Amino acid sequence: MKLLAFSWRNAKEILRDPLNLAFGLGFPLIVLLLLSAIQANIPVSLFEIDRLTPGITIFGLSFMTLFSATLIAKDRESAFLQRLYTMPLRATDFIFGYLLPILPIAVAQSVVCYLVALLLGLSLTVTILYAVLFIVPISLFFIGLGLLFGSFLQVKQVGGICGALITNLTAWLSGTWFDLELVGGVFKKIADLLPFVHAVELERAVLAGNWAALVPHIYWVVGYAAVSVLVAVLLFLRQMKRQ
Amino acid sequence: MKEAIRITGLTKRYRDVVAVDRLELSIGEGELFSLLGVNGAGKTTTIKMLSCLTEPTEGDAVLDGHSIVTDAIGVKRIIGVSPQETAVAPNLSVRENLELICGFYGFGKEKRKAKTQELIEEFSLQEVLDKRASKLSGGYQRRLSIAIALIGEPKILFLDEPTLGLDVIARSELWDVVRSLKGKTTIILTTHYMEEAEALSDRIGIMKGGRLLALGTARSLKEQAGKERFEDAFVAIVKEG
Numbered sequence: 001m002k003l004l005a006f007s008w009r010n011a012k013e014i015l016r017d018p019l020n021l022a023f024g025l026g027f028p029l030i031v032l033l034l035l036s037a038i039q040a041n042i043p044v045s046l047f048e049i050d051r052l053t054p055g056i057t058i059f060g061l062s063f064m065t066l067f068s069a070t071l072i073a074k075d076r077e078s079a080f081l082q083r084l085y086t087m088p089l090r091a092t093d094f095i096f097g098y099l100l101p102i103l104p105i106a107v108a109q110s111v112v113c114y115l116v117a118l119l120l121g122l123s124l125t126v127t128i129l130y131a132v133l134f135i136v137p138i139s140l141f142f143i144g145l146g147l148l149f150g151s152f153l154q155v156k157q158v159g160g161i162c163g164a165l166i167t168n169l170t171a172w173l174s175g176t177w178f179d180l181e182l183v184g185g186v187f188k189k190i191a192d193l194l195p196f197v198h199a200v201e202l203e204r205a206v207l208a209g210n211w212a213a214l215v216p217h218i219y220w221v222v223g224y225a226a227v228s229v230l231v232a233v234l235l236f237l238r239q240m241k242r243q
Numbered sequence: 244m245k246e247a248i249r250i251t252g253l254t255k256r257y258r259d260v261v262a263v264d265r266l267e268l269s270i271g272e273g274e275l276f277s278l279l280g281v282n283g284a285g286k287t288t289t290i291k292m293l294s295c296l297t298e299p300t301e302g303d304a305v306l307d308g309h310s311i312v313t314d315a316i317g318v319k320r321i322i323g324v325s326p327q328e329t330a331v332a333p334n335l336s337v338r339e340n341l342e343l344i345c346g347f348y349g350f351g352k353e354k355r356k357a358k359t360q361e362l363i364e365e366f367s368l369q370e371v372l373d374k375r376a377s378k379l380s381g382g383y384q385r386r387l388s389i390a391i392a393l394i395g396e397p398k399i400l401f402l403d404e405p406t407l408g409l410d411v412i413a414r415s416e417l418w419d420v421v422r423s424l425k426g427k428t429t430i431i432l433t434t435h436y437m438e439e440a441e442a443l444s445d446r447i448g449i450m451k452g453g454r455l456l457a458l459g460t461a462r463s464l465k466e467q468a469g470k471e472r473f474e475d476a477f478v479a480i481v482k483e484g
């Protein structure tokens with residue numbers, strides 16, 4: 001009940017901020033429409049709708065980091081969180097209360113992306129449903145990252161780190177905007193060591209129904225998600241103790 | 244008078260800095276006790292320790308039978324805290340803020356409704372009920388903040404600078420609210436406004452450098468310092484200490 005109450009509150013705080021809706025939902029959709037328009041005029045295999053949509057969906061998830069980190073940093077700065085620490089709530093109520101409500105938002109955002117993609121010509125297959133399901137472990141990575149940064153950064157710093165850095169890393173190192181093979185070298189090696197490209201490749205494989213291609217991407221994604229959530233929990237508990 | 248709070252040897256050290264130094268204090272049930280002091284006197288650290296936000300380095304405090312060292316959850320069940328910052332959920336309406344905190348105390352639907360209604364009336368929040376907390380005036384935000392602190396029906400209420408930054412009218416209205424709570428709840432108030440402490444408190448403790456310099460009623464402190472005005476008495480006590 002306490003967890004539910006806290007989760008509802010966090011979901012409302014995020015959804016009632018018009019900037020969150022504009023960036024979290026509007027921005028990825030604009031990019032999807034824009035790149036589809038480019039593809040219509042100058043065909044590029046990377047921007048074909050079945051390859052582009054998974055990438056844009058993952059790009060959209062990077063905003064979950066921003067939402068989650070901003071909410072927690074604001075709660076810390078406004079002493080709202082400190083006040084809640086004087087109430088009979090457990091550490092798990094806080095951690096799951098911040099993590100859980102963003103999951104359905106992430107899934108809903110992906111659903112909207114795939115619905116728009118259908119209008120743009122994506123074939124209606126059952127794999128879309130699976131692709132949406134695979135959003136859950138991927139979004140856990142992004143949400144965990146938000147909890148992590150929100151646990152020690154100030155609101156202004158969150159804007160820079162999560163609003164600029166993470167969204168750009170997700171964009172440039174995911175192989176959505178350009179083929180990483182074309183750049184190659186150190187850039188590709190770094191991209192391969194980070195989860196963004198693996199998340200996109202995982203979504204592409206699921207959407208294509210190519211189950212054999214899930215490996216190794218799923219290991220990277222689940223591994224990064226586990227580490228990000230674990231480190232986030234440890235940092236959150238540390239700041240909780242510091243109060 | 245039954246004892247609500249018993250503080251013994253309460254100490255907080257941050258590396259070389261002693262924020263609170265062997266504090267000894269007893270506060271009676273239903274008493275309104277004010278903690279005064281200049282910045283860095285140790286008031287907020289004391290409140291943080293008593294509300295289990297910070298662990299003491301040494302010593303203990305027992306709040307209505309619950310030790311802050313060994314029974315933090317027990318303490319949290321009987322206290323309410325209104326921090327210096329308004330600390331409300333900004334994108335939630337006044338009603339939603341109250342209902343949210345009811346949820347944290349595990350209230351069922353009926354009790355949640357009744358408690359919310361009771362506080363709305365007690366704090367005259369009717370006209371701003373559906374307004375988002377971030378859109379409220381400073382006075383209404385403070386009222387909401389204190390109302391939130393009272394949801395758990397606390398036996399002990401901590402009010403940290405409750406009227407900071409409010410205009411004269413809003414402050415006067417908030418004083419009426421605090422007065423209405425006197426006797427029903429034990430209140431620990433920290434403030435920088437001397438007239439506030441004098442007008443509201445049963446007893447006042449003056450802190451400096453983490454130690455309790457003086458303790459008594461406003462009148463007895465004025466007599467002790469040989470001053471007519473309470474503010475002058477406070478200045479004299481702090482300077483001598």
